[in-house]
Amino acid sequence: MYLLYILVGILLLGAAVGPVLYWDKGRRSLVLAIRSLWLHKMRAFLSVLGIIIGTGAVITLMAFGEGSMQEALDAIRKLGATNIIVRSVKPPENSATAGRSRVAIYGLTQDDYDHFAVLQQGGTITRMVPMRIFPQEMRRLHLMFTGRAVGTTAAYAEINDIPLALGRFLRPEDEENHENVAVLGSRVAQGLFPFEDPLGKTLKLGQSEWVVIGVLKSRTPVGDTGGSMAEDYNNDVYIPLTTCNEHFGSVITYRQAGSFQREQVQLSQVTLTVSDIDKVRTTGELIKSILSRHYRDDTAVSVPLDKLEHAEAEKRRFLGLLAMIAGISLVVGGIGIMNIMLATVTERTREIGIRRALGAKRRDITMQFLIEAVVQTSLGGLLGTLFGLFFAFVVPPAAEWLWGWHLPAQVTALPIFLALIVAVVVGVGFGLYPAYRAAMLDPIEALRHE
Secondary structure, three states: OHHHHHHHHHHHHHHHHHHHHHOHHHHHHHHHHHHHHHHOHHHHHHHHHHHHHHHHHHHHHHHHHHHHHHHHHHHHHHHOOOEEEEEEOOOOOOOOOOOOOOEEEOOEOHHHHHHHHHHHHOOOEEEEEEEEEEEEEEEEOOEEEEEEEEEEOOHHHHHHOOOEEEEOOOOHHHHHOOOOEEEEOHHHHHHHOOOOOOOOOEEEEOOEEEEEEEEEOOOOOEEOOOOOOEEOHHHEEEEEHHHHHHHHOOEEEEEEOOEEEEEEOOEOEEEEEEOOHHHHHHHHHHHHHHHOOOOOOOEEEEOHHHHHHHHHHHHHHHHHHHHHHHHHHHHHHHHHHHHHHHHHHHHOHHHHHHHHHOOOOHHHHHHHHHHHHHHHHHHHHHHHHHHHHHHHHHHHHHHHHHOOOOOOOOOOHHHHHHHHHHHHHHHHHHHHHHHHHHHOOOHHHHHHOO
């Protein structure tokens, strides 16, 4: 596919110089330009080095920028453009109710979930996935891992597009039968079962034994939908929600900062899928009105669609900035070519005088020097494109293999087209003045030049 982009770029360059080849004088000027450049190969290469670097920088920077932004957009898209995520948020300790109870009671309740179900019955919401999330120590023989227990339903896999490495995810019958089954995140599986297949084995959560029925592939952490922290799913263990409530009860006790804390949160999160993307924002407002019954701010409503649109706008601004920065190097390269061309005009003054004396017109001299500039920038653009594609395709896997760095890159056609077209435009723009200077030389004075 990318070879096709290069071929199309070459065709664009051909379209730019094609009319010259069909003009007899143009062909002769092109031959003279190539011969002149070939006589001074090192000088010609150094003059186009800026164009090579500039074009390569445009393609490389745009590829890395596109890859990074696309990865962030994909992470947001995984949350679902038609989803609304409602989360329980622990109120500040200095709130009016702090200290009244030894158990912190806050967040979503079953009553809230029942009110959401009314919207589902009306057809506005097509699917609801409740979750309970809390820190939990997991044990397997002498091994221990501290992660999160996630009580949820089988619909969680559908709404989040879960990538399975082994086994299966939760099924409705697991919840109906209150089965002690668990699906492990990738890091939990590595920590508790480093040298064996975890399927069918047991681990201990709390005081109960749980049978491993599946292992998830590694998932990229994404921004927390209710805050600014990144949520690492690889440390999670997924269990049926009914079994979770049965074994762990409504109050969770865990150690934090050297002390014990007790919290009662009926539901940590509810993800709702809206039937139509046009109804997402209005449904979000309905959800907020339902949660306004809470006497304190202990819930947060997140609409991934808003995050997606904001991230796409940021992507456009970011890529525009990268293109502007990389374009500066193209302009610098063009200035270098203009300097070399001005020096070439002075060096070839006598040649210009001879050509004028033999009948060459000013437009012929202009065309010759202009073609030389365009040929240099066009070749520089092609070489820069090849270098840019080389870095975009070779550097990410090399960095991953050598240093473990993740450098996402995504090459698109637009930067290649723009780089090649701008290379031709730079040749015309910065070659025009030297060509004009050459054409305006007085033939007699040029012949007398030594």
